[in-house]
Amino acid sequence: xxxxxxxxxxxxxxxxxxGAACCVARRNLLxxxxxxxxxxxxxxxxxxxxxxxxxxxxGQVFVIFIMAVAAAEVAVGLALILCSQRRTGSxxxxxxxxxxx
Amino acid sequence: xxxxxxxxxxxxxxLAVSIVxxxxxxxxxxxxxxxxxYLVISFFGTALxxxxxxxxxxxxxxxxxxxxxxxxxxxxxxxxxxLEPAQRRMASYIWQWVPAILLGGMTxxxxxxxxxxxxxxxxxxxxxxxxxxxxxxxxxxxxxxxVEIxxxxxxxxxxxxxxxxxxEHASGKDHTGxxx
Numbered sequence: 001x002x003x004x005x006x007x008x009x010x011x012x013x014x015x016x017x018x019g020a021a022c023c024v025a026r027r028n029l030l031x032x033x034x035x036x037x038x039x040x041x042x043x044x045x046x047x048x049x050x051x052x053x054x055x056x057x058x059g060q061v062f063v064i065f066i067m068a069v070a071a072a073e074v075a076v077g078l079a080l081i082l083c084s085q086r087r088t089g090s091x092x093x094x095x096x097x098x099x100x101x
Numbered sequence: 102x103x104x105x106x107x108x109x110x111x112x113x114x115x116l117a118v119s120i121v122x123x124x125x126x127x128x129x130x131x132x133x134x135x136x137x138x139y140l141v142i143s144f145f146g147t148a149l150x151x152x153x154x155x156x157x158x159x160x161x162x163x164x165x166x167x168x169x170x171x172x173x174x175x176x177x178x179x180x181x182x183x184l185e186p187a188q189r190r191m192a193s194y195i196w197q198w199v200p201a202i203l204l205g206g207m208t209x210x211x212x213x214x215x216x217x218x219x220x221x222x223x224x225x226x227x228x229x230x231x232x233x234x235x236x237x238x239x240x241x242x243x244x245x246x247x248v249e250i251x252x253x254x255x256x257x258x259x260x261x262x263x264x265x266x267x268x269e270h271a272s273g274k275d276h277t278g279x280x281x
Contacts, residue, residue: 002109002153006222011117013212015124017205022128025201030133030179034140037171038124041147044159052154052226057239060156060231064240067166068251072258074171078178079265085182 008049015042029081029091033074040070109228112153120146133184137175144168154226158233 019038044063051059085091120143127139148163216222
């Protein structure tokens with residue numbers, strides 16, 4: 001007897017909203033990528049809780065896949081940030097206004 | 102049902118509070134290094150939560166992959182970039198955060214309402230543990246093809262990161278290979 005599944009789900013939704021707010025509100029590209037990591041982690045919390053609720057292992061398997069995808073995403077994302085910082089000299093999303101009229 | 106709080110329940114709520122607080126600190130820090138360190142605390146808390154929810158292998162992966170590999174990668178990139186402190190007025194910060202908090206709060210309230218109204222989510226969970234060998238057997242028995250696809254995805258990501266991270270002057274005219 002731990003807690004109701006709804007509370008686990010509520011924690012996952014809270015973390016998801018925090019990550020989404022970080023993505024939307026911050027202007028630093030690194031912070032946007034950190035927000036994506038928080039979102040993926042929140043999905044993992046929900047899946048592990050569901051795996052315990054229905055006593056199926058598929059939820060935990062999907063968390064492993066999410067971690068692999070997160071690792072791939074962060075490698076390419078950080079390489080992209082490094083590349084764009086070399087080109088423009090900034091990691092501020094507001095400074096990418098080359099096509100501004 | 103006369104909700105009696107067990108030790109597991111107390112642990113869950115303590116972990117939830119620490120995870121949410123450290124994540125809130127992480128997303129509001131001005132410097133990215135501070136955010137990464139707070140996020141490491143949040144991921145350690147999540148690993149303990151996974152262990153509590155009966156997933157010891159996922160808890161170990163959370164520490165190794167998220168708190169270890171990904172966050173160290175972030176730290177290395179932050180050290181490589183020459184980050185300039187962003188000069189910006191206070192008003193623009195407020196106008197970035199107000200819509201985000203408003204919409205996020207609305208989403209959170211709606212989700213909480215839907216979760217509370219659903220009777221399926223009210224039944225308490227029973228603690229069980231999936232042993233790592235059990236999980237590994239299940240993974241390679243039922244999901245061997247997705248495992249192959251994910252390994253290919255990691256390979257593609259490696260190649261993409263190498264391609265994007267190479268030096269500018271080595272790309273165009275000479276391919277004689279002065280890359281490290």
